[in-house]
Amino acid sequence: MMAAVEMIEIRRGAFVESVHRGHAVICDASGDIVAAWGDPEKVILPRSSAKMIQALPLVESGAADAAGLTSEQLALACASHNGAAIHTGRVARWLGDLGLAEGDLRCGAQIPDDPEASAELIRSAGAPCQLHNNCSGKHAGFLTLSRHLGAGPEYVAPDHPVQRAIRAAWEEVTQETSPGFAIDGCSAPNFASSLHGMARAMAGFATARAGNGPRQDAQARLVAAMMAHPDLVAGEGRACTDLMRALGGAGAVKTGAEACFVAILPGLGLGVALKIEDGSFRASNAAIAAILVQLGLLDADHPAALRHMTPRILNRRGVDTGQLRPVPGVFGL
C-alpha cells in the first residue's frame, strides 16, 4: 500500500506549521489511471461525495419523472446543503408535493451551516429540524423512490428496497464489490469503495450521454442538474458552489465528510476522487481545487482558487499571518 502524500501545507511566517496528507486518483471511463497520488486502491467511505451515485435509482427507476422532479430537485438530491432558506423551502415543498412532511425524513435535525438561517433560529428561539439537515434533499429523493417502489417508511434500513437499489447501482458504477458499509451522519448506509472505484464511477458520469440507456440518461441528468444549480448543491462560500460556478459548466464537484472530494469532468472525460487522511475540509477543498488547476480547468488566480486553494490566513485584526497552499510541486503547481 502506497503511503499518503503530503498535499497541503499551512505556512505561518517562515514556518510550515501543519501539513495534510492524502490520496487521489484521476481516471477515465475505462478505469485507466491518468494520474494518482498515494494509494489509488485506498478504501474509503466516500460519504456525501457519493450522493450522485445514491441518486441514480431515483432517476433510473422512473420515480423522478413520475413525481415530476425538476433539475433543481435533482441538484438537491445530490446536495450537502447549508440549510439556508433556498434549500429548506424547496425540500419542504417537495415533501408537500409527495403528501409527506418533515417528520417522514429519517436524517435527523442539524443546526444549519448557513449563518443567517442559524441566527434566525436563535433569534426566534427555534430548534433546527430535519429540513435543515444537509442531506434533506437526498432524503427527499429516497422518499420519492420509496413511494414509487411502494416500499415502507424506514427507507434508511440497509435491507430497504431503496438502499438495496443504491448498493446495486453503487457496485455497478464503481465496478467493485463493496467490502461493506458504515452508517452515515444522516443514518443512510454508506458503501466502502476504493478511490480508484470512485474515480472510475465519476468518469462514468463524465462520459454519460443522453440516449444511451437509463443509466447514462440518469447520470447525464444528475451532472447537468448539479452544474446548473451550484447554489443548491452546497451554499454561499462553500467550495462545491464556488468551484462549480468557476467551472461554468465544465464540471461538477462534490465534497464528503472526513475530507472526501470527487470531480466529474465531462469535457475531459475524466473522474477524480480524493481523500485527505486526517479528514480536514480545508485540505480537501484545496486539493480538489489544485487538481482542477493542474487539469487546466481553473485559473490559479480565479477568486475561487484564491479562496479555497491558496487562502491567506488573516488573524483577528486582519493581519496577514500565513497561507494555506498545495505543497509545492505535488500538483504540478
Next chain:
Amino acid sequence: MMAAVEMIEIRRGAFVESVHRGHAVICDASGDIVAAWGDPEKVILPRSSAKMIQALPLVESGAADAAGLTSEQLALACASHNGAAIHTGRVARWLGDLGLAEGDLRCGAQIPDDPEASAELIRSAGAPCQLHNNCSGKHAGFLTLSRHLGAGPEYVAPDHPVQRAIRAAWEEVTQETSPGFAIDGCSAPNFASSLHGMARAMAGFATARAGNGPRQDAQARLVAAMMAHPDLVAGEGRACTDLMRALGGAGAVKTGAEACFVAILPGLGLGVALKIEDGSFRASNAAIAAILVQLGLLDADHPAALRHMTPRILNRRGVDTGQLRPVPGVFGL
C-alpha cells in the same frame, strides 16, 4: 528527522475512516527524554500552548503583585477562553482596574466559542469585541506588564519591551535559541521551538517550587493558578477544563492552535509537549488525554477521557456510528 506517528484514528463501522499523525515528547527538568513519539526535535509554533511562558515576565517583574493580580487573573493570563461571561466580565474589570478599556487591547474581536455568549450577541444584534477574544486575558497581562515597565501602547510589536522580555524568558525555559517567530491569531509574536524544548520548559514549570527565586516563584504561581481555575483557562466542555478538573491538582494542561498541547505534571516532575501534524483539535485533545492515561494520572473510564480520548461518534439521530480513539498500542493502551 523521524516521521510523525499515527496517533489517533476515527473508526466508522468496521472501517478506519481517518487517521491523525503527530509528534510528542515527555521529559524531565534536566531535559532527559522519558518517552517520545515521532521526532522530539520537531520545530513547532506552540501557539497558545505557550501562554504560561508568555505570562512569566508579568509575574517575575513584580508587575502582577504591583497590580494586585489574583490567582483568577493569573489563570486568565494563561487562558484560551471561550468568551463566556465568566471570562469577559473578569477581563473587563481587570482592564478597568488598570484605568484601561477594551480599546486598549490589541488582540482583535472574535465571535465567542461559548454557545450562550454567542447566542446572546445574535439576540441583541451585538458585535463581538476584543474582550471575547480567547486571548483577552493574556493581553490584559501584557497591558499590566507594559504599564509596569512604563512602555508604549503597541505591546504586541516584536520589539516592544513586553515581547522582548517574553522572548528572553521563552529561550531560557526552553533552553533553546528560537529560530524565529510568526504572528499569532491575536497578533502577538509566537516563538518557534522544538517539542523537546517545550517539554523541557513544561518540566521546569512542573518542578518549580516557591522560594527558589523569582523564576520558580512565578512558575509555581502560574501552575497553581491554572489548576485552581480550570474553568477560566478554557470553558465548559473544553479539553483543558475537563482534563484539569479530572486531574484534580495533579497537573495543568494547555492547548494551542493547530493542535499543540502541553502538560505540566508536578507530581511526576515531568513536562509533555505534542503536536498533531494536521492541526486537528480532536486529535490533540485525544492524544494528551491518552498520555495522561498512560502516565497513570487519568482513568481511561473517567468521563473526561471518554469525552476527549475515546468519544463515540453519534449521528444526527443519535445512532452510534463509530469512535475516535488512540491507535491501539501507540500510547500503551
